[in-house]
Amino acid sequence: MEPDLFTAAAEDRQENDPSSSPLAVRMRPRVLDEVVGQGHLLKPGSPMRRLVEQAAKGRGPAGPSSVLLWGPPGTGKTTLAYVVSKATDARFVELSAITAGVKEVRAVIDGARRASGGFGKETVLFLDEIHRFSKAQQDSLLPAVENRWITLIAATTENPYFSIISPLLSRSLLLTLEPLTDDDLRALLRRALTEERGLGGAVSLPDDSEAHLLRIAGGDARRALTALEAAAGAAISKGEKEISLGTVEETVDRAAVKYDREGDQHYDVASALIKSIRGSDVDAALHYLARMIEAGEDPRFIARRLMISASEDIGLADPTALPIAVAAAQAVAMIGFPEAALTLSHATIALALAPKSNAAMTAISAALEDVKKGLAGPVPPHLRDGHYKGAAKLGHAQGYVYPHDVPGGIAAQQYAPEEVRGKRYYEPTRYGAEARYADVVEKVRERLRGDAPSN
Structure with a gap:
């Protein structure tokens, strides 16, 4: 049986009995204009x-044959895929990499080829x-993507440059989703409270209860709606027309436990782990690691x-930190x-208790910012490659001073392009x-400028 038949059956059930679906599913946007944030x-x-508009015109999904949606949980990755599916008459098949394997992927691809050849119908x-x-x-996805047998829309919460194979990444349009703001979530909660497919005005949400829901949501729309649904259910069962702050506080722990079990809080806990390490709280770091x-x-x-x-957080304040982390990964x-x-x-213990410095991060961030601004002038002629015929005539590698021939090993010559000459990116703590690097770098900079003796 085709996998999308199950999807169609689920959608039929939702349309005939909306209350059978979770609030987060019922409130899923159907068109782009209903999407909050992003x-x-x-x-x-x-x-x-363009992808959605072209699909709505009956031209099938436009653009690349693969789209990667990268962002934290609850930011709308599944929603955007759903909107594409509703805008087109293409077959829409949904799989989760947690439960599906190569067998299921091949079944979808085979079905896509049959639908395309027999009915001229595309598959998303x-x-x-x-x-x-x-x-x-x-x-196993590559042949289908390369031959456009399917339009692949894939979602990930992890950095795709680490978790997605290069051939697939190079063939995909990468779209980065950002956490939703409180204003985004506030609009979503209020829509869910009033719309018929949501709670239909059955209960109201005072400002203090709304503020608490926004705090616990942490930019995650699914968590916000699930917490609202739990709190609304509790209020209605008590015969209340208003979701009090106390009711929200009573129900939110249960909602969070359910999400923990299903993995939707991993992004938050990972963030808390790193921030605890950065703050040198070894006990908090171990708590989040255990979770x-x-x-x-x-x-x-x-x-x-x-x-x-x-x-990012330790750098040269403890040069052993990175080797420890790399060894742990291996x-x-x-x-x-x-x-x-x-x-x-x-x-984790070693990193949490190490002295901290973000100088390496701020140094490369500042250098990248200048490059993005266009401060990337020509390489000074004496630093250019001189290992080819005619280089000398061009003045390349001429006048270069070999540092090993100079007392102290530091030659007073210009290395940076003129546009960034004198820029100081690395500011050690x-x-x-x-602290040793802080002393060394100043002496080195003086030597390079020719302001200090070379002995």
């Missing part, structure tokens, strides 16, 4: 809007949590976050759970081992 992706002329495949697919599983482990998080995901933290890949919990604990 204005940068939905503005006129944007790739996503929405693949949720694509980062959970192995390399081999992702490879991620208990929730069944991929240990490689945790290890990647620790490696990023080692450079060990985790070899041993897996449950033993990997010990390795992750080892690394005085924390931990970086």
Whole structure:
């Protein structure tokens, strides 16, 4: 049986009995104008809007044959795929990489080829949590994407440059979704309260209760709507017409537990882990690490976050931090759970208690900002490649001073392009081992300018 028949049956049930579906599903936007947030992706002329508008005109999904939606949970990845499906008469098939495998993917592709050849009907495949697919599983999608047998819309909460294979990434339009603002969520909650497909005005939501729902939502629309549904149900069962703050507080823990079990809070907990490490609270960091482990998080995901933290938050204040994090990642890949919990604990404790410096992050951020502004002038002639015939005639590599021939190993010559000459990107702290670099860098800069003796 074709997978999309199940989807069609579910949609029929929802239309005939909307109350059978969760509030978050009932309130899912049906057209782009109902989508809250993500204005940068939905503005006129944007790739996503063109994709939907072309589909609505009966031309099938337009543009690339693969779209990757990257963002935290509850920001609208499934919603955007659903809007595309409603705008076109194409077959819409939804799979989750958590439960589906190569067999299910091949069944969809075979069905797409039959539908295209026999009925001229295109197929849109929405693949949720694509980062959970192995390399081999992702490879199985390539022929269908390359030959346009399907239009793939894939969603991921992980950085696709780490979790998606290069051939698929290079063939895809990457769209980054941002967490929803409080104003976005407020509009969504109020719509859910009043619309018939939502709560239909059965209860009202005072300002203090609304503010509490916004706080616990953390930019996640699905969490906000689920918490609202739980609180509304509790209020109605008590015969109340207003959702009091006390009712929200009574029900929110139960909603959060359900989401924890299904993995929707992993993004928040991962963020809390890194922020606890950054704040040197080793006990809080271990708490969040334990929650991620208990929730069944991929240990490689945790290890990647620790490696990023080692450079972003510690850097040269403790040069051993990154090697520890990298070693932990390598060990985790070899041993897996449950033993990997010990390795992750080892690394987390080391990073949390290390002296902190974000100088490496701010240095590259400042350099990148200048490059984006166009401050990227020609390489000075004496630094250019001189290993080819005719280089000398062009003045390339002429006048270059070999530092190893100079006392002290530092030659007073210009290295940076003229446009950024004298720019200081790296500003070391005085924390931990970086204090030594703070002394060294000033002396080196003086030597390079020729302001200090070379002995």
